[in-house]
Each structure stands twice: as C-alpha cells, then as structure tokens.
Amino acid sequence: MVEIARTGECPECGALIGLKDPLIREITTCEECGVTLEVISIEPLLFEIAELEGEDWGE
Amino acid sequence: MVEIARTGECPECGALIGLKDPLIREITTCEECGVTLEVISIEPLLFEIAELEGEDWGE
Amino acid sequence: MLVIKIGGSLLEEDLENFYDDWIGDILVHGGAKKVTEIGEKLGVKQEFIVSPSGFKSRHTDEKTLEIFTMVLSGLINKKLVIGLLSKGHKAVGFSGIDGEVLKAQRKKGVLAKIGEKVVRVEDFSGNVIGVNTELLKLLVSNGYVPVIASVAYGEGVALNVDGDRSAAKVAVETGAEKLLILTDVEGVLIKGDIVPKIKLYELDEYIDEVGAGMKKKLLAAKEALEGGVKEVIISSGKKENPISQPTGTRVIR
C-alpha cells in the first residue's frame, strides 16, 4: 500500500507538520510547540487545536 | 389420523355432548340448552360456561 | 384541554410539521407497525388471529407483549418526546403502565379459528377502564406535556390496548373538549371522498361502512362524544399545521 505523506501548518505556532495517510479527526502533537492537534481536512491537510476532556470512563 | 370422539356433560343442563379431538379452551354449544361452553379438561372431557365478551376490535 | 392521538405509519415519517404546530395538552400514541418490524428481527413472528366473525387482530402472547412495551414506550415514545423538547415544549413521556395512567381489564383471551374449531387463545390485550387523571393534571398544571404510549396495566401485567380508544378514554376522563386523531389518511373516506362532518346519531351507519382501521377510530369517537367530549376530529398528520388547521372529518354531538 502506497503511503502518502502530507504536510500542514500548526495553527498555534505555524510549524510544518507531516503525517502519513492522515485520517479525519486524527489526533497528533506539534513537535515544535507541543499543542495537541486534530486533523479537520486531508486535502489540504488542516489542523485545529483538539479540545480534550480528561480521560473519562464512559458507560 | 385417528379421530377420538369424547363425550362430556353440559354443566348447565346435564346433556351429553360429543366432541372429536377436543382442544383445551375449545368453544362449543350445547345442542340441548344452547349455552356456549368452553373445554377445560380433555380426559375426562369437562366444560365450563364460556364468558364471552362482545366481539372486540383488538389493537 | 386538547388531547391528540398520533398513530399508524405516520409515526415513521418526518414529523417536523407536527412538532412545529404543537398546541395540545396531552399526546397519546400507538406504533403497532414498528412493533411488527422489530418483533420479526428479534425472531418473534407476529401472529394475527381471525375471530369467528372473520375479524383479524394481533395475538399478543407474552413475547409479543414485551416487544410491544419496549418499542412503544422506549423507541417511539422517546422519538416523540425529543421532537417536542426540541421545539421548547416540556414533554414527559411514559407508558400507560406508569403510575397506572391507563388501567385496563384483561380480555378473557381472544377467540381464534383453528381449522374448523373455535378456540380461546391466551392474550395480553385488554380494554382501558380507568385513567390516572390526578397524575396527568399534576403534570399539565405544572407546564409539562404528557406523552403516553398506549400500553396499559391490569391484573399485574402490561396489556396491549387500542391506541384510539385509550386516547378517547383519556379525553373523557380529563374532561377534554376536543380529541384530535391524527393518522395517515385525510379523514373518513366514503367512495373516495372525505366526509366533512358526522353527527353522533349517524355514527353507527359509518362504522358499518368503513374498514377495520377507521372502524376503531369511529368507535373511539363515539366513546369520546358519549363521555362528554364536544368534538372529535379525524385528520391527516402529514399536512402543514396539522393541529391548528385540521382538514379531516369532524364528529360532533
């Protein structure tokens, strides 16, 4: 399977972030500023800052 | 299939009633007094007077 | 007080018009079609029995009763409640079991034709004989909209009862002036035309002329009017403003 590497900008610090076969809603971290990000578009690769609640014990 | 005829007494007028392969809760009528009866036992064949509500349109 | 009944295949359709136009006090609903669908998926084949005079009705054995209760009070009821909540109405949904809102007398079992014989078959269906109006009025007077699934309680068990006649009983017991029966047909149809108005004394003629579904609605209308309700309307729930501007058949004293 051909892996497609894509790059996009961190909305927080503008650093370039590369991801292989990104998935919508994939969670990743910006190596530059450390903020947790969420993929909101694949072409182009766009991120938003992920709102993360504390680890929760669902039903 | 062998048909088994059974006889039992009408609880209303005492007349003898014959039924082929009676079923529990089968509804029948006493030819003598005309009352509607319900089979409550097969061996021996016993009847009770059937409580019948008016024909009803169930859900 | 306005009591509204909704049932039939209408319940499977988009009910935005209905929710938008809500101005009633109490909603009663059925949902038999969905019960048959889910029952079959759960491997409980829906049995219909033919009574001696040829009338077809659902045989409610214990397994069917459980599905009936679950689908009406857990699926359809909550769909209707969410619809009304989303329009700002304080809807509270429950079944007739709850608080014994619909008390029923269990039928002595239903007569079924098996081959040439007629046999009484155990059945979990009943007739509504009482309504807990205290609970309904408590809720209505505090701004809540009761949404009642037509499953009743009697002799310690849940009982399948007729939705239209349950709604009629609720209307009578709560002293409602009007009962609106919303369904998937335009109104009482005779030779394809909607009958605009039927007077109480004419009802029996129409009861003999219509099909089984409408027969139950006219019987319910009769019981409502005889119990003091002023007007019963049988109309389509699919149109615009189905509640504020019903266009079906008006049945009056």
Place this chain on the structure above:
Amino acid sequence: MLVIKIGGSLLEEDLENFYDDWIGDILVHGGAKKVTEIGEKLGVKQEFIVSPSGFKSRHTDEKTLEIFTMVLSGLINKKLVIGLLSKGHKAVGFSGIDGEVLKAQRKKGVLAKIGEKVVRVEDFSGNVIGVNTELLKLLVSNGYVPVIASVAYGEGVALNVDGDRSAAKVAVETGAEKLLILTDVEGVLIKGDIVPKIKLYELDEYIDEVGAGMKKKLLAAKEALEGGVKEVIISSGKKENPISQPTGTRVIR
C-alpha cells in the same frame, strides 16, 4: 431522601427481594448488558473502543443509541415499574430525556486507537450536568416513585450516560442523605475481602486498585459525597432485604 441505583447483571435476575424491601424515594437504573444482547439480535454489533490509555468503553453510534434508549426506557424500566406497582408502590417510569430530568453535555467524541493512530470517533455519550429536581420533587411529594432509565438529553439528542454517576448527580441535586448502589457483587473487594468502610479521603487509593466497573462506582460515590450526600453504600442486590439491611461497603465523609 434515599436514592437507589440498580444495574449490571442483577437486572436479569429475580428481583422479588428487591421489590419486597422497597423503601426508597427514587430509583435510577442502567442495563448495558441487555442492550448488547438485543443489539446483536437486531444486527447492530456492539463496538467497544480502547482509549489511548487502554481504557475500554462502549462506542455509542447512532444505531446503538437508539437500541440503548429503547431497551433501557422501554424494557428494563417497565419491568422495574411493574415490580414496584405489584407491591403497591406508585412507580412512574421514564428516561432522563423526559422533562430533561437528566441534562447532559455531549462528549466531544471519544478517542480511539486505530492501528498506531489515535482518532476522535463521533459518539452519543455524555456527562450529566443537570437534573430536573422540580419534576422529581413534584412526583415524590405526591406519593409517586420516579424510576429513571439512565439515558440523558443534551444538544437535541439522547445521550448514553453512566448509570452510577447519574444516580450520584440525582442524589446530590435532590439533597438526598443516602445513595445506595445495588449491584451483583457484595461490595468493594480487595484481595477477595469486602472492605466494610471507606472514608472520602481514602477513596482515590481504592479507585486505583479496583477494576473498571467498581472504579465507576467509587467515582460516583466520590462525586456524591463531595456534593453533600452523607453516605454511599455499595452492596449486593441479590440478598434478603437488600435495601433495609445492606451489608456491602459504606463510603462516608
């Protein structure tokens, strides 16, 4: 005021002891096991997802949510109501959707591990953030026993919420002194022995030592005590007099 929670496989057992011994004011119940069973029969495979830190939880997609709502509020709820009615209690069953009794905030979706990646997955689950105590007190003060299925309402949809924490929230908001969590185990077990008493300040240690199911109950106990409830008991619902003489673990301030 005494709030009682009942859940787990206990719900599938004979509850005569429980109904006989009823002296509570409000009952909250779960029922996840039955949801999985009926979901599978309806062809809706129950998905569990593993969060990044390895915690397994149910993934509530739209189809699962519908079954969750139907089974909890239409099957289990009505079974409990009939049980209490048969002992003379005026039980009224509904879900947290009804009258927005359980208001919930929808979780932003649940994080799931897919291969090496972590992805947010849409989910219909939430945390209870509010209780309609006005409706509950209206019913209780008129002699009714509210029986609440732990399905909540939030952002216009039904939401799957944790039964234990919903019960804790109901206890806090209604100012209950006591919360009794009845389940299918004797109490908090450490190395096979029942811990008779746990103080609030010790709770976090136990939370780290117990399994996922009990972890939720201790978290609920913590939320209850921090919200003003005086005592939380976690005990078995199978014994004689499970409510009047609970023998499990008492968690106190």
